Amino acid sequence: MSQNKLSVTILGSSAALPANHRNPTSQLLKSDQSYYLIDCGEGTQSQLRRFHLKMQRIKVVFISHLHGDHYFGLLGMLNSMHLLGRTASIHIVCPSDLKEIIEVQLQAGGGRMQFQIEYSFTDRVNDDRTLVYEDDQLQVDAFRLKHRIPCTGFVFNQKEKPRSYNAAEGAKHNISIKDIPNIKLGQDYVNADGLVIPNKQLTLEPPSPKSYAFCTDTLPLDNTVEQVKGVDCLYHESTFSQVETKRALATYHSTTIEAAQIAKKAGVGKLVLGHYSARYGDLSILLDEAKSVFDKSILAIEGEEINI
Numbered sequence: 001m002s003q004n005k006l007s008v009t010i011l012g013s014s015a016a017l018p019a020n021h022r023n024p025t026s027q028l029l030k031s032d033q034s035y036y037l038i039d040c041g042e043g044t045q046s047q048l049r050r051f052h053l054k055m056q057r058i059k060v061v062f063i064s065h066l067h068g069d070h071y072f073g074l075l076g077m078l079n080s081m082h083l084l085g086r087t088a089s090i091h092i093v094c095p096s097d098l099k100e101i102i103e104v105q106l107q108a109g110g111g112r113m114q115f116q117i118e119y120s121f122t123d124r125v126n127d128d129r130t131l132v133y134e135d136d137q138l139q140v141d142a143f144r145l146k147h148r149i150p151c152t153g154f155v156f157n158q159k160e161k162p163r164s165y166n167a168a169e170g171a172k173h174n175i176s177i178k179d180i181p182n183i184k185l186g187q188d189y190v191n192a193d194g195l196v197i198p199n200k201q202l203t204l205e206p207p208s209p210k211s212y213a214f215c216t217d218t219l220p221l222d223n224t225v226e227q228v229k230g231v232d233c234l235y236h237e238s239t240f241s242q243v244e245t246k247r248a249l250a251t252y253h254s255t256t257i258e259a260a261q262i263a264k265k266a267g268v269g270k271l272v273l274g275h276y277s278a279r280y281g282d283l284s285i286l287l288d289e290a291k292s293v294f295d296k297s298i299l300a301i302e303g304e305e306i307n308i
């Protein structure tokens with residue numbers, strides 16, 4: 001039966017420097033049985049191991065931008081995948097410069113991966129949502145954020161699942177196994193007496209598809225409000241407390257209050273804060289600030305799986 005479960009596990013929640021036992025940015029998005037990695041800061045593969053998440057199940061990696069705290073873990077992870085015998089290809093959605101960086105490192109090591117790396121580049125992504133990846137589970141759009149270097153936000157939309165067969169209802173009408181595939185395809189059922197049983201009666205409504213938006217590292221933008229409108233869950237970086245609003249502006253980052261205002265204006269289901277500056281040991285001040293604007297705010301805590 002189709003589940004359409006979407007969740008995100010936080011692997012790294014720290015800004016630039018690993019500090020306070022927090023790691024640089026990475027998140028594992030799970031849609032049913034499919035795994036997608038979002039950013040891959042240093043130490044990501046160790047975090048995956050620590051939280052018992054199977055690295056080889058990752059089929060796609062999304063990299064927001066090429067500051068080291070968002071991708072320095074990628075080569076190490078790819079190398080481990082290779083050493084552990086991976087043969088299935090992996091897809092990387094990223095700025096095109098990353099391909100060269102990966103290839104230089106692989107060539108210098110004199111080796112080749114025994115699996116294919118496929119790329120989709122985000123260089124031409126603009127303010128409007130652009131499709132950058134699609135499979136049977138998800139459609140992923142990207143849009144431009146504003147940081148010191150080109151940076152993309154991602155919106156992950158689950159696809160609608162087909163209606164599933166209602167076995168209890170089928171039994172009432174003595175439907176045989178050979179007729180089930182047609183019912184799953186949407187056909188009505190006609191019984192021996194010529195009575196039509198409508199498809200809707202024999203099938204169950206699929207769970208509603210969920211959506212997740214990931215926005216790091218960026219100034220707060222009006223355009224982000226437009227692009228993430230109504231998503232079930234928004235991750236928006238909140239590197240600083242509102243006390244550091246000027247510093248946030250100077251470094252092209254956002255504060256808790258700014259992230260919460262975007263969440264509120266966009267009418268999202270919930271807001272996840274993260275990318276915390278190393279200056280914050282205790283994160284409760286950041287959470288309290290965000291909640292003063294948008295009550296459905298939560299902290300990204302490493303190892304925690306957030307159901308969307």
Ligand SMILES: [Zn+2]
Binds near residue numbers: 069070
């Ligand atoms: Zn960063």
